[in-house]
Amino acid sequence: MNAKLLHIPADIIETIVENAFEWLVVVDRKGMIIYINHNYCEFLEVNREETIGRHVTEVIENTRMHIVAKTGKEELADLQFIKGNYMIANRVPIIKNGEVIAAFGTVFFRDTQEWMKMDSHVKSLLTRMQPYIQKIDSGVKYTLDDILGESQQIISLKEKVKMVSNSDISILIRGESGTGKELFAHSIHQLSSRSQKPFIKVNCGAIPENLLESELFGYEEGAFTGAKKGGKKGKFQLANGGTLFLDEIGDMPLSMQVKLLRALQDGEIEPIGSTKSISVDVRIIAATNRPLENMIEEKRFREDLFYRINVVPFSVPTLRERAEDLTLLIAHFIDKVTNRLGKRIAGIDRNVMEILKSYSWPGNIRELENVIEAAVHLTKGEQITLDSLPDYLQTQTAIYRFNNKKLKDIVEETEKWVLMQSLERNSDDKVLVGKELGVSRSTLYEKLNKYSLL
Structure with a gap:
């Protein structure tokens, strides 16, 4: 094999080296540059001929190539700050007869955003393998593949999920009830670097105001009458290192909004009855179907909290706005229900499909799934007919509903x-x-x- 390599023309070897890596530099044991590829020179805005023979520290900002050439210790996937951005670099010593004679360095990701996008893409692919590998129970029920749709709005949102998942910035998901906001929250966590840590959900509108503080921040033993022996951890502590999903945040009382804002700003919580604060590391994803801007004007939602959670806004479209996805979703829900029931449905009556397409779907995808499930249950034959639909939906067409009525x-x-x-x-x-x-x-x-x- 080595003999064959010796006969490869020099120009072919040079072409391979030039293009095998995005950026490549080689230094001798003293840290002097003996080779640097064209792409790296273009980024550094230097002339290649003039860099050869110069010390690497004079050419590359914050480099450690000379250190690796001296110590012989490789440095893999190391962050390096160059020209205002962090790169991900590898530095490897070249050893001959047990002695370091040189070192080469490569940059695989030109900035951390490039790495995070690749990482999210890989994790997205891995979700398709979940049925075949051990599933980690972090509280996540849904992945990006559970968000169905071929409309441009959904395709764009799924791309946006991949772009922001690996950061720790706060995200506010907005949309009408039933549009699938929770699916996006689960997907963001599942594709993030926190995916191995807990995903904790809090429904801010379902917990009574007098209990919400203890649910979020926990309490110490004896903090109040009926408190558990030994106290109780709050959702912030349970989500430590992971993601806290604040669903229906627009329903959170003003008094709790103040305490939540303080926790987000300080990165600390204080359980009820405690005299000391506890540091927590959580990523916040919030969701609401409320018009928060109007609520701010009406003094029902704090403006400072709004800007704290609305760093990256997501707007999930209604089913009315993505009508081209309706047929796909109907087919999916029919398959889902029939597979569970063991019932055969061969199709949908044409008039029924017209009604489904003309309906405004105020309850969005959740309402659609409920309607299809009810229709499958109520269908006597193998085709969903008008009689299978819930009564209220039949009001969408007067010919069926209003005959012979005052x-x-x-x-x-x-x-x-x-x-x-x-x-x-x-x-x-x-x-x-x-x-x-x-x-x-x-x-x-x-x-x-x-x-x-x-």
């Missing part, structure tokens, strides 16, 4: 349906429902009471 009944039925959709869109926030529909508080409550929607 105008008064049609108006009331439509009014009730509009109220139900607005309540779902605004997560039962009556103030927002009133504003959306343009009715007074007293009128709204009168109608909600009429249709038993309170």
Whole structure:
């Protein structure tokens, strides 16, 4: 093999060396440059002929090549700051007859962002192998492959996930209820460097105000009546080293917003009943379907907290805005439900598909999945028909719903349906429902009471 290598023409060897590495430099045992490839010279803005014979420290900023050539100790995947950016470099000694005669250095990633993008890409590929390898239980249920869609909005968002996952910056995911915000939160954690650490979710709207502080920060033994013996760790401590997902953060009371902001700014929490602070290292991902800017104006959400969590904003589109994904999602949910039930569904009636496509889907993907599941259960044959759909969905087409009905009944039925959709869109926030529909508080409550929607 060595004999064959000796017969490779010098120009071929030079071409290989020039292109095998992005940047390559070779120094002798004294640290003098004996070779540097063209790409590296272009980046450094130096003339190659003039660098040969110069000490490496005179040419490359913050280099350690001369140290490796002297000590004979290799340095792999080391960060090196060059021209305002961190590079990822390898430095390897060249040894002959047990003696260091030179050293070569390579840069595989020209900046840390390049590395993080590659790392996220590799992790994304590995998620497809999860059924075949041992799954690490970090609290993550979903990966990027669980986010279905071929629309440009979804493709762009998934690329954005890969770009920001490996950083520690805070992320705010916004979108209507049922759009899949939690799937994006799980995917970001799963592709991050914190993926081996816990992913802890807190639903800020589901926990009573008087319990939220102890849930987030924990408490010491004897902190209050009914406190557990030995105390209890809060979600911040449980998520230490990993990710804390603050779902429905727009529902967090103002009093807790102040304490949360302090914890994020200081990187410390103070359990209830404790006299000392505890350092925590968590990455924050928050999600909301609330109009936070309006809530800031109404003094219902702190502006300083908003800017703290909204470093990288994500806006998840509604199902209405990605209508081209509807057919794909319907097919996916039919397969999912039928595989679980062992039921055969061969297709969907054309009129049913028209209704599904014309419907506005205020509950988004969550509502679509529920509708398909109900339809599969209610289908008697092998095709989903109009009778399989929930009654409220059939109101989307008057030909099926309003035949032989009085105008008064049609108006009331439509009014009730509009109220139900607005309540779902605004997560039962009556103030927002009133504003959306343009009715007074007293009128709204009168109608909600009429249709038993309170």
